[in-house]
Amino acid sequence: MNSIKLTLVTTLILLAVSLLIYIFNLHNFILAKLYHIDRYYFKNFFYKNFVERLNFIYRWALPGLYLTLFVGLVLNFFKYTFNELENPRTLLISSSLLTNAASFIAAIIIDPGQLSNINNLNNDALIAKFPYNELIFFNHKSDIGKNYCRTCKLLKIPRSKHCSTCDKCFLLFDHHCIWLNNCVGYYNYKWFILFLISLCWCLIYGSHLCFTVLKNQLLMYRNGQIIGSQNFATKFNLNDHTLMQKCIAYFTIMTKTSLTNERTGIIFLLCSIFSVVVAWFTLEHIYYLYLGMTTNESSKWELLRYLISKECIYYKYYEDTENENKIEKLYLIKDFDGVFYKLSDENCAVDVTGAQLFKVTDMKKEIDNVYDHGFWNNVKERIITPSYL
Ligand SMILES: [Zn+2]
Numbered sequence: 001m002n003s004i005k006l007t008l009v010t011t012l013i014l015l016a017v018s019l020l021i022y023i024f025n026l027h028n029f030i031l032a033k034l035y036h037i038d039r040y041y042f043k044n045f046f047y048k049n050f051v052e053r054l055n056f057i058y059r060w061a062l063p064g065l066y067l068t069l070f071v072g073l074v075l076n077f078f079k080y081t082f083n084e085l086e087n088p089r090t091l092l093i094s095s096s097l098l099t100n101a102a103s104f105i106a107a108i109i110i111d112p113g114q115l116s117n118i119n120n121l122n123n124d125a126l127i128a129k130f131p132y133n134e135l136i137f138f139n140h141k142s143d144i145g146k147n148y149c150r151t152c153k154l155l156k157i158p159r160s161k162h163c164s165t166c167d168k169c170f171l172l173f174d175h176h177c178i179w180l181n182n183c184v185g186y187y188n189y190k191w192f193i194l195f196l197i198s199l200c201w202c203l204i205y206g207s208h209l210c211f212t213v214l215k216n217q218l219l220m221y222r223n224g225q226i227i228g229s230q231n232f233a234t235k236f237n238l239n240d241h242t243l244m245q246k247c248i249a250y251f252t253i254m255t256k257t258s259l260t261n262e263r264t265g266i267i268f269l270l271c272s273i274f275s276v277v278v279a280w281f282t283l284e285h286i287y288y289l290y291l292g293m294t295t296n297e298s299s300k301w302e303l304l305r306y307l308i309s310k311e312c313i314y315y316k317y318y319e320d321t322e323n324e325n326k327i328e329k330l331y332l333i334k335d336f337d338g339v340f341y342k343l344s345d346e347n348c349a350v351d352v353t354g355a356q357l358f359k360v361t362d363m364k365k366e367i368d369n370v371y372d373h374g375f376w377n378n379v380k381e382r383i384i385t386p387s388y389l
């Protein structure tokens with residue numbers, strides 16, 4: 001195995017291992033064990049220097065591995081595949097790659113919207129921009145303490161969340177992205193989505209270009225346009241036409257002919273596989289934009305949908321005592337014993353004697369998502385992000 005293949009295989013294995021560690025949350029388990037050993041046997045000698053550094057290395061491992069793979073594939077593409085293209089669109093290829101690299105770096109270095117410098121003045125502006133909807137984000141009037149983050153002691157602005165990995169609260173929190181080692185939030189969401197879309201494009205376009213080169217090579221081998229290829233075509237049976245035979249013919253071209261075809265084949269396979277995964281993520285995010293929700297909110301809405309399907313959610317109108325004319329909806333959850341609780345607080349039973357209650361049966365018709373302003377406005381909201389902090 002040559003050094004390039006070894007690097008590729010090592011990078012892919014490390015990527016898979018890091019991903020598995022993250023998925024099964026093994027990283028916290030390993031760190032807790034190391035901390036335990038250090039405390040008992042070495043009296044916290046290593047903790048600051050070693051365990052914290054290990055945590056730091058782990059968090060940067062995935063972005064580092066991604067970058068290694070990206071740079072490796074691009075270099076190999078320009079060294080081998082690019083020269084074989086009949087009509088190379090240099091400007092399109094280089095601008096696609098540069099957009100992807102720039103958006104990746106921007107999504108990493110731009111602050112997602114840390115809620116640490118808020119004063120009372122912009123708190124009001126933020127609540128006006130991101131109001132409580134009393135369905136998934138609640139203004140706990142009777143227990144004000146619940147409106148504050150337990151760790152940062154800051155006001156929990158609706159749609160924001162405390163990230164346990166970054167240990168900070170972020171405005172319009174979407175998710176913590178392990179590929180960026182950064183949260184995705186109010187200020188860097190546009191760079192994140194640009195990164196996803198451009199990566200998707202680079203992978204699909206890359207696999208198309210590689211396939212064109214391989215197809216051309218197969219044709220030349222079949223037609224005997226390369227010295228000695230006539231015998232080669234007969235020997236490896238490159239002339240058959242069923243799908244399986246075509247796949248075998250391409251596989252033979254990738255593995256048994258030239259170094260260029262081998263590298264082009266590797267880039268083609270990796271681009272094709274990753275394009276499916278990245279396209280899935282991209283479409284998921286575009287769908288969330290269409291629905292007017294973040295990744296973090298999607299599970300909250302899903303829970304509400306589940307409760308509605310179980311016929312647990314009711315609402316009653318009530319007059320807001322603070323604003324005399326304002327009539328508000330109070331959402332309630334009914335348990336199996338027929339007791340009503342506030343949706344905002346599952347421990348707070350509500351007396352509904354004499355009240356007119358309405359059961360929510362159709363989420364789409366009866367529940368309004370105040371954060372959804374229509375697809376294009378939702379997109380605009382993510383692109384134009386005035387400073388609140
Ligand atoms: Zn917090």
Ligand SMILES: [Zn+2]
Binds near residue numbers: 163165166176182183
């Ligand atoms: Zn985070």
